[in-house]
Amino acid sequence: MKKGMIKATDAFERIVHWSLAISCIVLMISGLGMMFHSLNFLAVPVGGLKNLKLIHNFTGLFFIASLFFAVLMWWREAGVFEFPEDAEWIKVAGGYLWHVDSVPEVGKYNPGQKMFFLAVAIFGAAMAVSGLMMWFPLSFGAGLVRFMYFLHALGFVVIFAFFFVHLYLGTIGSPGSLPAMTSGWVTRAWLMKQHPKWLKETEHKGRLVVYGKEPAPREGQGHHA
Amino acid sequence: MKGTDFVKLIDTTRCTACRGCQVACKQWNEMPGLRTRNRGSYQNPPDLEWNTWTLVRFQEHENGDGVLQWLFRKDGCMHCTDAGCVKVCPSGALFYTEFGTVGIDRTKCIGCKECLFACPFEVPKYDRATDKVFKCDLCYTRLREGLLPACVKSCPTGALTFGAVDTMLKTAYARVEDLKQDGHPDANVYGDKFVGGTHVLYVLGEKPEIYDSLPQKPAVPLTVIAWKDFLKPLSLLAAGGVILGSFLHYIIHGPKSPDENGDRDAT
Ligand code: SF4
Numbered sequence: 001m002k003k004g005m006i007k008a009t010d011a012f013e014r015i016v017h018w019s020l021a022i023s024c025i026v027l028m029i030s031g032l033g034m035m036f037h038s039l040n041f042l043a044v045p046v047g048g049l050k051n052l053k054l055i056h057n058f059t060g061l062f063f064i065a066s067l068f069f070a071v072l073m074w075w076r077e078a079g080v081f082e083f084p085e086d087a088e089w090i091k092v093a094g095g096y097l098w099h100v101d102s103v104p105e106v107g108k109y110n111p112g113q114k115m116f117f118l119a120v121a122i123f124g125a126a127m128a129v130s131g132l133m134m135w136f137p138l139s140f141g142a143g144l145v146r147f148m149y150f151l152h153a154l155g156f157v158v159i160f161a162f163f164f165v166h167l168y169l170g171t172i173g174s175p176g177s178l179p180a181m182t183s184g185w186v187t188r189a190w191l192m193k194q195h196p197k198w199l200k201e202t203e204h205k206g207r208l209v210v211y212g213k214e215p216a217p218r219e220g221q222g223h224h225a
Numbered sequence: 226m227k228g229t230d231f232v233k234l235i236d237t238t239r240c241t242a243c244r245g246c247q248v249a250c251k252q253w254n255e256m257p258g259l260r261t262r263n264r265g266s267y268q269n270p271p272d273l274e275w276n277t278w279t280l281v282r283f284q285e286h287e288n289g290d291g292v293l294q295w296l297f298r299k300d301g302c303m304h305c306t307d308a309g310c311v312k313v314c315p316s317g318a319l320f321y322t323e324f325g326t327v328g329i330d331r332t333k334c335i336g337c338k339e340c341l342f343a344c345p346f347e348v349p350k351y352d353r354a355t356d357k358v359f360k361c362d363l364c365y366t367r368l369r370e371g372l373l374p375a376c377v378k379s380c381p382t383g384a385l386t387f388g389a390v391d392t393m394l395k396t397a398y399a400r401v402e403d404l405k406q407d408g409h410p411d412a413n414v415y416g417d418k419f420v421g422g423t424h425v426l427y428v429l430g431e432k433p434e435i436y437d438s439l440p441q442k443p444a445v446p447l448t449v450i451a452w453k454d455f456l457k458p459l460s461l462l463a464a465g466g467v468i469l470g471s472f473l474h475y476i477i478h479g480p481k482s483p484d485e486n487g488d489r490d491a492t
Contacts, residue, residue, distance in 0.1 A: 049335045053337060168471035
């Protein structure tokens with residue numbers, strides 16, 4: 001690793017992220033296999049739709065646990081909008097869509113990321129509740145269960161679309177972002193571009209962990225859980 | 226494969242509640258009879274069950290003139306043209322047959338129970354032991370061999386008849402006319418006016434609302450329509466839009482890369 005790399009996330013954060021990501025992907029694939037007859041073949045490798053259903057249901061439990069930790073860990077940094085800077089950021093769409101001379105500096109997570117977090121948190125919770133009730137539908141009233149099917153489909157629409165936004169912006173759409181969730185070490189240049197305020201504040205507090213430098217007084221500033 | 230649609234006509238005014246159809250159904254489909262309790266009614270079991278696909282409902286009804294009537298109605302799957310159960314079934318276990326009826330291939334059923342909540346008539350029933358759903362398939366195996374459904378075959382009074390849809394509709398409406406002449410002013414045909422028309426038609430002697438457990442305006446639930454006809458395609462559209470949008474963003478605006486000299490003095 002190069003000298004001067006900065007630690008953006010700690011191991012726990014990354015484990016939670018990938019637990020959520022992997023369970024979400026398994027749920028989406030298995031869900032698609034049940035949602036579209038033309039995708040029923042996705043069940044072939046696991047020996048049929050019934051097994052796919054079981055995989056979907058139990059992965060759901062894993063997803064719920066991951067979501068719980070994700071919300072606990074991120075809601076403070078990613079779940080609350082800060083004014084006025086977040087509003088100003090939104091006005092210029094964070095400089096993602098048209099040229100902006102200087103993008104308003106926001107906290108560790110920008111409003112776009114906050115929206116993504118909130119979408120995952122809110123619709124993820126909706127998926128959890130509706131999914132559990134769909135698992136045991138005979139224990140609930142028919143009207144309620146019908147609404148849960150609707151909610152599950154609605155949550156899928158939102159999460160499926162947001163998934164690709166996240167995939168793009170986490171990789172080729174924003175080069176330098178991916179390492180934040182792989183090794184956890186990012187470049188200063190990337191932080192300057194994406195999270196300048198966080199960089200300055202953390203540095204100011206003397207909490208920045210820089211590779212090859214004297215260890216900072218306290219390790220890891222990813223979460224306060 | 227699309228052939229002629231077939232219809233079973235249930236003329237409730239001719240039914241004597243002998244329950245021959247109920248027995249014939251169990252026999253042909255090899256469904257066990259389970260012990261039930263005497264509830265003071267001949268209606269037994271009290272409702273459709275996984276092992277009881279058709280059932281004669283017994284109902285005591287006092288009409289406006291204080292006359293007590295004993296109404297019999299053979300209940301079971303209506304074989305909808307626009308069937309909620311088929312719409313939601315994820316595995317294709319529930320399917321439209323070449324006769325226009327709704328068949329069920331239990332080897333494909335995964336026990337998700339979605340059809341239980343999509344059927345406007347509460348017909349499909351779930352069996353915990355096999356983790357499968359059961360319902361009348363209008364004797365699909367018999368129809369394919371050119372035989373009548375077992376219930377129709379067994380009916381001694383002519384209350385159950387079976388035939389091509391046009392013929393049966395004509396028969397039904399002719400019968401209603403006769404009944405009206407004959408002192409049943411409320412006689413009506415039930416089944417052809419909703420869910421695309423059912424492949425089970427009733428000739429009812431009284432208004433539909435008089436009968437127990439008979440929905441007056443059966444329809445595929447709105448939530449099911451929103452789910453399957455709106456959200457399902459929307460999920461693909463939205464994701465496709467995002468993918469296309471990302472691609473356009475990448476080639477038009479370009480990725481958001483760190484500035485070349487992105488050290489602490491930049492910006
Ligand atoms: S009555 Fe219910 S089970 Fe029968 S075809 Fe219609 S929706 Fe399906």
